[in-house]
Amino acid sequence: MEHNHFFPPHSGVTLAALAQHAGAELQDESHGDRIVRSVSPVARAKDGDVCYILSRRSREDLSTCQATAIFCEKPLLSLIPSHIPVLLAKSAHTAFALAGALLHPQGLQPVRMTSGTAKVSPAAFVDPTARLEDGVEIEPMAVIGADVEIGSGTRIGPGAVIGPGVRIGRDCVIAGGATVQVALIGNNVIIHNGARIGQDGFGYAPGPRGMLKIVQVGRVIIQDHVEIGANTTIDRGTMDDTVIGESTKIDNLVQVGHNVRIGRHCGIVSQVGIAGSTVIGDGVMIGGAAGVNGHIKIGDGAQIAAMSGVLADVPPGEKYGGVPARPLKDYLREVADTLSRYDGRAKDKGASND
Known part of the structure; x- marks a missing residue:
């Protein structure tokens, strides 16, 4: 692909080393010394790039592919042109992810916005009662409240606000403009720009005097290796806690209501809304723009x-x-029946017009 200064190419990794790192098998070991520097889509891949295919729909893209190597799975092996070395993997998607992380580690999390050698910027405000382990980075205009604790290797981006009493573990990134309050954050957590964690949830008691606010005195607990997308909001609990389980990944623009409990290794895509007190099991996947009612359970x-x-x-x-x-099979059957009836009516109407 055409390189840019935001994500420059790697200095170079041999195909043999890349195969070992990604858990793939280089089909022709004579190509083991060839060098890979970057990743690319199949159709635009040039010498020095590695790419991957997941289905036969990539067949046309392969006609213009000049990659140094391509990850694929065994059923697709026959599609690969003879001039492209093959990295055979059980899961091409997983292998490509591992390769990308090796070649472009700077693309895995929000980057530091400012230069300079000071770990804690003199333009940041850190309350004197806050406790920072060695190696914590605080960028300009960030605000660290009273009694906050932050673990080593964590970076707080510019303009981020960390509320009083918050605990943040080690090797986390809280990106610019994010707000974290009333929360306990584990290790290796990424919170992207503009996310809002720990504000009070939507709770009111309607009555003759209007909507009376119900106090929200729970917390947000975010376990290790969670990633939370830009402008996502996670409300604190009413009296219980809102919990995001280990290694769960939440996309941009997701709303998580108060007292929601999300299990481990879940994937929640953009614009999902989850109403309060819902319990979501482990390994659940929720597609974009889905709405989830409150006080229900979604199983593992x-x-x-x-x-x-x-x-x-x-x-x-x-x-x-x-x-x-x-x-889903019932829903798809209903959609197919509806489309069939619609097509039939359209044909009948066309015949009558004739």
């Missing part, structure tokens, strides 16, 4: 299709879609 390993409306409990391991969400 369930998958929710994009733009679905989940009104009731979802059993473990099930795939649901539609509004209201129901088993």
